[in-house]
Amino acid sequence: MAKIIDETSFITAEEAADRLGTTNVQVLMLMRNKSLTGRLSEGEWLVTSESVARWQAAAPEERQLKICTGSCTGCSCS
Numbered sequence: 001m002a003k004i005i006d007e008t009s010f011i012t013a014e015e016a017a018d019r020l021g022t023t024n025v026q027v028l029m030l031m032r033n034k035s036l037t038g039r040l041s042e043g044e045w046l047v048t049s050e051s052v053a054r055w056q057a058a059a060p061e062e063r064q065l066k067i068c069t070g071s072c073t074g075c076s077c078s
Helices: 013-020 022-030 049-057 060-067
Strands: 003-005 008-012 039-040 044-048
Touching: 003 039, 008 013, 008 022, 008 049, 013 022, 013 060, 022 044, 022 049, 044 049
Parallel strands: none
Antiparallel strands: 003 008, 008 044, 039 044
């Protein structure tokens, strides 16, 4: 269920993860690298509905590049 804060529609990180077919941790990582826009409100991470829709509309290769911008060694993308 969307929450409206300052005229912006937000969904929970859990709902964003469900919509994107990923995990809460991945949603938080995407927020950290500014691929998704969100905020902490009353102890709950919220993501803008608009940034989730933008992420869903992005080309698959763009989503992969944004996910793997860190220096992790635990994924199979390198």
